[in-house]
Amino acid sequence: MDLLRFATAGSVDDGKSTLIGRLLLDSKSIFEDQLEAVEATSRTKGYDYTDLALLTDGLRSEREQGITIDVAYRYFATPKRKFIIADTPGHVQYTRNMVTGASTADLGLVLVDARQGLTEQSRRHAVILSLLRVRHLVLAVNKMDLVDFDRATFERIRDEFAAFTARLNVPDLTVIPISALQGDNVVTRSENMPWYDGSSLLHHLENVHIAADRELRDVRFPVQYVVRPKSDEYHDYRGYAGQVASGVLKPGDEVMVLPSGLTSRIAGIDLFDREIEEAYPPMSVVVRLEDDLDVSRGDMICRPHNQPDQSQDVDAMVCWMTKEPLRPRQKLAIKHTTRSARAVVKDVQYRLDINTLHRDADTHELGLNEIGRVRLRTTQQLLTDPYEQNRVTGSFILIDEATGVTVGAGMIN
Amino acid sequence: MTTQPTYRLSQLDELEAESIHIFREVVAELERPVLMFSGGKDSIVMLRLAEKAFHPARIPFPVLQVDTGYDFPEVLACRDSWVDRLGVRLLVASVEEAIADGVVVDDGRTSRNRLQIGTLLHAIEENAFTAAFGGGRRDEEKARAKERVYSHRDEFGQWDPKNQRPELWSLYNGRLHEGEHMRVFPLSNWTELDIWDYITRERIEIPSIYFSHRRRVFERDGMLLSESEFNPLREGETVQERTVRFRTVGDLTLTGCVESEAATLEEIVEEVGASRITERGATRGDDRFSEAAMEDRKKEGYF
Incomplete structure (x- = not known):
């Protein structure tokens, strides 16, 4: 059994919470006591049916406002796969949450209301998912029951969305007509839509092929921690602990340590008390080298003929996540892989209008929930790859040095 | 016929790798971590993952247990067996002592569970711990579903759910001010069934x-x-x-x-x-x- 992480997005009324409730319920991930609580609340509120959205509205402030205010993580499993859902609110002021949820997702699920068709928000969600390099996109056209399961309505929305995403980097798009409330095409194929010959949403989630998405060519091993036991039994042991960002490492491989540029060979790879034959993403292992080099946290192990970029100049798409805008000459802390440094903003080259994809070059700032192309200069060299090629070595966060708060997320060009 | 390696981890291996990454990240970046140990299966799985993260070195932080005075003797026995085997330092913060010292007030109506909060916060402050690993899982409860892996606490130990730091990729932000600490949940993405599957696979003593x-x-x-x-x-x-x-x-x-x-x-x-x-x-x-x-x-x- 493997793991699929997906992010969901939709407007407040698209029925996203209902759909998630439905997936959890129909995959038997909802327990009786949880369901009873929701049924009781629905009755108290005088609803005609059990409001499955109540299953996922976590915090009291959300229940009071009737909206979802933050990223919530949900879990369910079928005999085929375990799923982690990053459930993000769809309304405009919370772009940062959607970026957060999409950052770890293999697949993005966008919901639209069949009666409304595509909205500015559905387009925005597709743009964010593609910017965050979510390879697989599913558009669920919801509330098909309210348009009499009409094929033409579905196809119009499908074609319009396909035309829009053709301008984005979306390698795999699937469009499914559903009714989250009634369960049509959620777990099983719907009899109400015989004209639809694709798979149900759950069937698609269970079978979508994500293995090929892992980057296995470029060896990138950011050193996280040096293991030195200082015990009699392991007196000379010195191992470099970390999580494989990409590529496959094997004992005997010739490797280079950056930024020093010194080379050695892999003497062994340890996973707890076992020596293993190869390490690949996202394994957390300890690598031992044949030579006694000076290697520390923040260094990166790669292959001599396949190295990441080394530079103090960073050119990236940045999503800004705080009220006080990002401005030229602003100083920030930056965390990239296991390396922390300081950065100064050189300029904002343009702001991306995520509704129209228009690049606004007249602006020199990024406000809350805005995304733009930014150039930074860092105090230390960063060891990077383009985000498009490598999500681990291509991403960074920006931290306000005074408050300690994460204020920006960057994807390197 | 030879099969191509798929280079896919099972869900348990992927969860394990993620948790180990979190343990190492905290130890590398935050000066004084501690592991909050209840003796329950989740905190034992945490100990096992910490053991794996630093092997062959010892776990480089102590274990803190809040003793309510109402703990099951079987649980304490299991705790001692783990602590002995791993050679890890055990600190016990006693709710009864906290009551005697006036750190918390037992009004006769408040449960020991609630009195644990004050006892725990006092122990964190006394020892100047900057990070406390907890065994919380997001599948446990709706409020937990929204909590970060690195959950920032102010100088009163409080969690502000509406003002959480965004957490992207596996880039954790461990920045703290004086007196603040981080609660860290390495098992955030595990479900109850994952925990049991892992205990079974690893034959973990509970x-x-x-x-x-x-x-x-x-x-x-x-x-x-x-x-x-x-x-x-x-x-x-x-x-x-x-x-x-x-x-x-x-x-x-x-x-x-x-x-x-x-x-x-x-x-x-x-x-x-x-x-x-x-x-x-x-x-x-x-x-x-x-x-x-x-x-x-x-x-x-x-x-």
Whole structure:
């Protein structure tokens, strides 16, 4: 059994919470006591049916406002796969949450209301998912029951969305007509839509092929921690602990340590008390080298003929996540892989209008929930790859040095 | 015919790799971590993952247990066995001592579970810990579902759910001001079933009360509680011997057991997989008082 992480997005009324409730319920991930609580609340509120959205509205402030205010993580499993859902609110002021949820997702699920068709928000969600390099996109056209399961309505929305995403980097798009409330095409194929010959949403989630998405060519091993036991039994042991960002490492491989540029060979790879034959993403292992080099946290192990970029100049798409805008000459802390440094903003080259994809070059700032192309200069060299090629070595966060708060997320060009 | 390697990890291996990454990240970046140990299965799985993260070195931080005075003896025995084997330093913060020292106030109505909050925060402050690993899982409860892996606490130990730091990729932000600390949840993405599958796969030693056994119990508020000197019977309550096991481990005055014949790990996995009631809903009096019980306790600084 493997793991699929997906992010969901939709407007407040698209029925996203209902759909998630439905997936959890129909995959038997909802327990009786949880369901009873929701049924009781629905009755108290005088609803005609059990409001499955109540299953996922976590915090009291959300229940009071009737909206979802933050990223919530949900879990369910079928005999085929375990799923982690990053459930993000769809309304405009919370772009940062959607970026957060999409950052770890293999697949993005966008919901639209069949009666409304595509909205500015559905387009925005597709743009964010593609910017965050979510390879697989599913558009669920919801509330098909309210348009009499009409094929033409579905196809119009499908074609319009396909035309829009053709301008984005979306390698795999699937469009499914559903009714989250009634369960049509959620777990099983719907009899109400015989004209639809694709798979149900759950069937698609269970079978979508994500293995090929892992980057296995470029060896990138950011050193996280040096293991030195200082015990009699392991007196000379010195191992470099970390999580494989990409590529496959094997004992005997010739490797280079950056930024020093010194080379050695892999003497062994340890996973707890076992020596293993190869390490690949996202394994957390300890690598031992044949030579006694000076290697520390923040260094990166790669292959001599396949190295990441080394530079103090960073050119990236940045999503800004705080009220006080990002401005030229602003100083920030930056965390990239296991390396922390300081950065100064050189300029904002343009702001991306995520509704129209228009690049606004007249602006020199990024406000809350805005995304733009930014150039930074860092105090230390960063060891990077383009985000498009490598999500681990291509991403960074920006931290306000005074408050300690994460204020920006960057994807390197 | 040779098959191409798929280079895909199983869900347990992927979760393990993620948790180990979190342990190492905290130790590399935050000066004084501690692991909050309840003796329950989740905190034992945490210890196992910490053992793996730093092997062959010892776990480079101590283990802190908040002793309510109402702990199951079987749980304490298991704790000691783990601590001895790993050679890790154990700190015990006692709720009774905290009451005696006036750190927390026992008004006779507040449960020991709630008094743990003050005791824990005091221990964190006294020892100047900057990070405390907790065994919380996001599948446990709705408020937890929104908590970050690195959960920032202000100088009062409080959690502000509306003002959490965004957490992207696996880039954790461990920045702190004086007096603040970080709660870190390496098991955030594990479910109850993952925990049991992992315990089974790794043959991890857990307290015997998780397995089916005969026990003298009585019914209160729809829960089966253990007969004990700490649990005086109320009017109309009668003790019976039943075949039970515990699904969670906590203060024995509040933690109920369920009737079960599951005596091996495999049988427990089967039972958990088929169970239709959450582990907290079934057996934890502390979470049942209000729909927002956990949210409120977390804001104050609960585990």
